[in-house]
Amino acid sequence: MDVLSTQGINQSPIWWDDVPRPNLFDRELPKTADVLVIGSGYTGLNAAIETSRSGRNTIVLDAEDAGWGCSSRNGGQISPEIKPSFQQLSSKYGETTAFDIMAEGHRAMAWLENFIRSEQIDCDYDTPGIFVGAHTPAQYEELAKELSVHPKGLEMPGHVIPRADQHNEIGTDAYFGGVVFDKSASVHPAKLHQGLLEKALAASATIIPHCRAIAINRDGDEFQVSTSKGIIRTREILIATNGYTKGISPWLQRRIIPIGSYMIATEPLPKALMDSLLPTNRNLGDTRKVIYYYRPSPDRTRIIFGGRVTGGETDPLVSAPLLFRDLVLLFPEIAKYKVSHSWMGFIAYTFDHLAHVGKHEGIHYAMGYCGSGIAMSCYFGTRIAQQLLGKPEGRTAFDKLNFQTRPFYKGNPWFLPAAVAYYRWRDQNR
Ligand SMILES: Cc1cc2nc3c(=O)[nH]c(=O)nc-3n(C[C@H](O)[C@H](O)[C@H](O)COP(=O)(O)OP(=O)(O)OC[C@H]3O[C@@H](n4cnc5c(N)ncnc54)[C@H](O)[C@@H]3O)c2cc1C
Numbered sequence: 297m298d299v300l301s302t303q304g305i306n307q308s309p310i311w312w313d314d315v316p317r318p319n320l321f322d323r324e325l326p327k328t329a330d331v332l333v334i335g336s337g338y339t340g341l342n343a344a345i346e347t348s349r350s351g352r353n354t355i356v357l358d359a360e361d362a363g364w365g366c367s368s369r370n371g372g373q374i375s376p377e378i379k380p381s382f383q384q385l386s387s388k389y390g391e392t393t394a395f396d397i398m399a400e401g402h403r404a405m406a407w408l409e410n411f412i413r414s415e416q417i418d419c420d421y422d423t424p425g426i427f428v429g430a431h432t433p434a435q436y437e438e439l440a441k442e443l444s445v446h447p448k449g450l451e452m453p454g455h456v457i458p459r460a461d462q463h464n465e466i467g468t469d470a471y472f473g474g475v476v477f478d479k480s481a482s483v484h485p486a487k488l489h490q491g492l493l494e495k496a497l498a499a500s501a502t503i504i505p506h507c508r509a510i511a512i513n514r515d516g517d518e519f520q521v522s523t524s525k526g527i528i529r530t531r532e533i534l535i536a537t538n539g540y541t542k543g544i545s546p547w548l549q550r551r552i553i554p555i556g557s558y559m560i561a562t563e564p565l566p567k568a569l570m571d572s573l574l575p576t577n578r579n580l581g582d583t584r585k586v587i588y589y590y591r592p593s594p595d596r597t598r599i600i601f602g603g604r605v606t607g608g609e610t611d612p613l614v615s616a617p618l619l620f621r622d623l624v625l626l627f628p629e630i631a632k633y634k635v636s637h638s639w640m641g642f643i644a645y646t647f648d649h650l651a652h653v654g655k656h657e658g659i660h661y662a663m664g665y666c667g668s669g670i671a672m673s674c675y676f677g678t679r680i681a682q683q684l685l686g687k688p689e690g691r692t693a694f695d696k697l698n699f700q701t702r703p704f705y706k707g708n709p710w711f712l713p714a715a716v717a718y719y720r721w722r723d724q725n726r
Contacts (some may be wrong), residue, residue, distance in 0.1 A: 301634060302613045305562065305606040307368045310561035310593065310600065310637040311419050311486035317361040317368075318493055320505050325525040332521055332528060332589040334509045334544060335536035337367035339662050339669065341492040341501075342677030343534050344682075348499035350685050355530070357523060359508035365540050370670060371589050371602050373579040374408065375426065376401040377668045381647035382447060391447075396693035397650070398450050402479075404675035409481065411674065417491030419484050420594040421581040426480035426579040427457065429471030433726060435583040436512040439445055439475045453478045466580060467573040468626045474719065477565035483670065484594050492674075496537065509544050512659065519658070532684050534660040536677065539642030541663060547656055549707035551644040551699050552664060558615040559602035560623070561593065561629060561637040568627075570596055573627050576715055585719040589700060601631070607713030614640040643695070647700040653680050654699065662682050 306313075331347045336358035338511045358364060378401040385394035412421050415682045420618075430436035440456050454477040457465055486489060490716065508524040512533065521528050535545055539554045565573075574580070574592045581589045585718045588603040605618035616638035625629045646652060646664035653662040660683065662676040681691025 299579075302616055302638075303618055305613060305635055306637045307612045307639060308637065309486070309559070309639045310598070311368055311484060313637075315486035315490050316367070318363065318490070318505070320362060320503055321503060325338075325504060325507060325523060325528055326355060326502065327528060328395045329353055329528060329530040330483075331367070331532045331534065331681075332353070332519070333536055334532040334603070335365070335538065335540070335679055336362040336503055336505070337491065337536065337538065338492065338673040339538065339680075340534070340536035341489070341496045342674045343536060343662070343681035344501040344503075345499050346678050347685065348496065348501040352443065352641070352685070354501040355528065356496065356503045357507045357509055358503070358505050358542075358549045360505065361523075362493055362503050362505050363486070366538060366641045366643060366669065367489045368486040368641055370485045370486045371591065372670070373426065373589060373591060373667045374405060374483060374670045375477075375668060376405040376671070377405050377558060378451075379668070381587065382450065382545050384444070391453070393693065395447065395450065397453075400693050401662075401672070402450065403480065404671040405479065408671045410489070411493075412483075415491070415495060417488065417495070418489050419487035419588045421481060421483050421488075422577060423481045424476050424577040424579065424592075425478045426459060427465045427474050427476050429466065429468075429474040429580070429582040431471060431723065432585050432726065433472045436472045436474070439583060443475060459689075461709035462663070465576060465578065467575070467629075469596035471582065474582075476578065478482050480578070482579055482594070485670070488670070495609060506560070506726075512544065514575070514658065515633075530625045532660065533658075534662070534680060534684065536662060537674070538663045538665065538669065539644040541644065545659065545661070546706075548661055548663070550701040550705055551646060551652070552648070552707065553709045553712075554624045554707070555645050555667075555712065556604070556609045557602060557643050557667060557708065558605060558612065558619060558640045558701075559600060559638070560619045560635045561633045562599045562601075562623075563636045564597040565599070565630065565633060569597075569629060573629065574599065584723040586647040586716060586723055590623075598636070599627075600644065604716060609640075612640050615640065627673045643669070647702060650697060651694060652697060652699045653683075653694050655683070656699075663704075
């Protein structure tokens with residue numbers, strides 16, 4: 297793909313072609329709310345559904361269009377994954393807490409599936425499993441062990457795919473075999489967001505797009521929040537801004553590491569080619585630390601491919617040829633085709649690689665999903681709302697985790713290019 301061919305690439309997520317950005321009535325900011333939710337992604341909307349259905353006057357603000365952040369930009373792969381391993385969590389918290397933390401990942405996925413089905417949200421939800429390719433022979437051995445390391449109750453059922461059988465899963469010789477994990481679902485991210493938006497509106501939540509929350513001040517039992525559309529008074533606040541958390545809460549900003557994740561979609565490919573490259577509807581990923589994640593589009597016409605191709609943050613027109621170059625390394629057959637869409641979004645990493653949900657100085661928050669947030673953000677959005685409402689079912693195993701920061705860190709991850717370079721080097725040497 298030469299430089300010129302980036303011309304004409306649509307820099308919006310492919311998902312927005314199917315689900316145009318919500319055209320919400322541009323209304324004035326009310327003067328008061330029972331609950332003010334800042335951020336209208338999956339976290340904010342699930343929380344708003346819960347509080348509205350419990351009779352609380354709930355206002356949701358977004359600085360941009362509703363769902364403009366990760367929740368309409370992601371890859372649509374759902375897993376029960378918690379980033380640290382059971383062994384890592386056990387050595388830090390003991391086996392019981394480690395088990396409880398990891399069980400929340402499984403619970404979140406099951407909860408979301410049940411919610412989508414019971415609320416009849418039309419979002420191309422499917423449960424195809426995931427093929428994880430080993431990028432070295434050593435990683436193939438490691439992957440195979442993964443199938444049996446999970447304790448009882450946290451099993452990750454699946455099966456090994458030797459290299460000789462790999463083409464049944466993926467039309468590439470770039471991997472040294474892999475593993476299919478059954479517990480992986482897929483979704484159309486923007487359809488999921490749209491479905492949640494409709495549920496929130498039906499529950500009488502008010503969504504106000506293009507309204508940035510600028511400052512929060514405590515005033516007796518209440519908060520006074522300054523926004524780009526004026527001031528609102530509220531009894532309760534939930535900050536649901538994840539990778540876009542900035543000055544609204546310096547305390548949270550110091551605990552969130554925003555990292556760009558980049559995606560492309562190919563133009564529609566011939567059916568026979570799609571069937572030979574991606575013979576199943578499975579999600580796909582690999583064993584690299586600087587991971588690639590990809591899948592067929594829900595209508596099986598395109599490949600949707602994501603990853604991190606530069607040390608620092610960049611432009612989708614810069615990332616597009618780099619991602620496409622890496623996709624062609626997997627599938628040389630598609631070199632003559634074009635990229636139709638290229639976009640990015642900011643995920644939220646944390647210093648302990650765990651999401652965090654809780655309350656600081658009277659303000660609730662749920663964020664830090666470390667790139668695997670579809671199920672977690674929906675689940676924790678609901679749980680934090682239940683906590684705010686005083687409902688015991690809102691408790692989670694994450695409530696008591698210390699939300700760490702580092703000395704001098706203020707929200708600008710200056711160390712990222714070095715970390716990416718280190719992990720890329722490790723990927724080449726293990
Ligand atoms: C490219 C990409 C691919 C991904 N792929 C996957 C995947 O395959 N599987 C998976 O599980 N996860 C994936 N994720 C992560 C997942 O999308 C997120 O974890 C999840 O959507 C987080 O939802 P959220 O509601 O917490 O945050 P977001 O959806 O990011 O919403 C935060 C919102 O807050 C708003 N906001 C920020 N500041 C303010 C303010 N001051 N005032 C008002 N509004 C404000 C923003 O405009 C934004 O709309 C991916 C993310 C990206 C970017």
